[in-house]
Amino acid sequence: MTSETAAPLAVEALVRGHRLRLVEIAPWLIGGLAYFLFPDYLALGAQILIGIIFSLSLDLILGYAGIVTLGQAAFFGAGAYTAGLLAAHGWGEPLSALVAAGAVAAILGLISGAIILRTRGLTLLMLTLMISFMLQEAANKAGSITGGADGLQGMAVWPVLGVFHFDLYGRTAYLYCLAVLFLAWLAARRIVHSPFGRSLTGIRENEARMHAIGSPVFGRRLVIYTIAAAFAGVAGALLAQTTQFVALEVLSFERSGAGLIMLIIGGVGRLYGPFIGVPLYMIAQDRFAQADPVYWDFWIGLLLILVVVFARGGVLGLADQLRRRLRRTR
């Protein structure tokens, strides 16, 4: 017998999947309030917002499509240098530079993805790592253009929309990053709830079956890899524009790794994983670094071990578990 309740339940869950829930406003309320409550921490705030966009790009490929990578900084760095070089050579208009940075990173993602996405697992992991190493070394060697190890100097970024000057307190920088993150969130949200986004989840869950139902798996992986590269490029450009400086570090393995750690802390494969993991990691890092300037890495490591051992699925996964337990005891 088909029950009358199971049917609508399952169908409704899918039909309503993409509707905005009230709790999804929370990040924007908090982001807006933080601007007024912590005026002395806006520089850190902007870093966090940029980190969320970067982590979101990782979430799209790793969390949703199951593409493992240790080289996402390649695209972050490509975006940062694109915006940096434009501003250092007379084009300081920030919005068009942001678009250019996203485009450069996307092209890089498309070309490298077309080659490396034919591999899987450890091979793919190594290839992503190698691409970011190669780019970092290229940026180091091309010191006359990039400034090499000294970093790219002499950027002059014009006011946003010709009106909002980047100020010493980081007010414009913070709001600029918040606005861009909002657009990135809209785009990411649309992607993950679309049939395309669901098919990425299918690829992560079972690639053999996706082939068997006629899905062009390689093409889908390449599309999301390219989109995620653009996200990372935009994040990199934001960092360059708001700090008016680009260091080789933007291409570093450490940046790829930290992005991954923040995503794991928040919750992989969930739209709001980066929104939880990045602030938690970066605020903890800031606090630990002040309390223990030498060994703060140790405390970050301990935090990560605790998450991996006790909260698989990150903070959001833990929240889900608690909610389920509460419902059962009721």
Next chain:
Amino acid sequence: MSAALETTGLCKNFGALAVASAIDFRLERGARHALIGPNGAGKTTFINLVTGALRPSAGRILLDGGDVTALPQAQRVKRGLARTFQINTLFRGLSVLENVCMAISERLGVAGDIHRPAGSRREVIDQAYAALERLGIADDAPRLVRELPYGRQRLVELAVALGLEPKVLLLDEPAAGVPSTESGIIVEVIESLPQDIALLIIEHDMDLVFRLARRITVLVQGAILVEGTPQEIAADPRVREVYLGEHVSP
């Protein structure tokens, strides 16, 4: 009239090992055809060659008279070829309903859409739900696949493949891993499939083969030993040799 599926001179070598040698095979429209053979005979290799998961070393594969030998897996599916797997190959972390939605989105060509939300595609969801109702597993629609008992998952395997509305359906041991008390449901579902679907069933369980198949092909060491009606196969001394292990090289 062309066959639903045909292979001519199909060969696959792994180094010096021939796992498929010159297989000439015809699957008629609406067929109920079983492919049997001892372990290692190359049955699953044959399926993988037909679906395109493996590239043949030589030979041709025709679907509905059209040559698909060079086509990738996805293109063959678009031409009406579907399969199930010997070991459940499902989206374990997704609901039963969404497992079937995946297949239907691909068939309707909306799965690559990045703009509209998946939930607004009511036709996909409704068709998926109807498919579950036909197999009698609509009650399980909201449950995650990994929470289902293995036998139920076997039915989801079938539902996903049927969501593609195939003309040719390859069933790789559809009752494998299911206790005999529950395999009856699976047999009933297979028996009730539309007659215009050509079925090729790989199976070890001889009761099941003789119940479902109207034609049987016996594969031994990558080559076709004999093909015939169930009666002919049951009476064939060579088949008995292979299955009773009496086969001794002269």
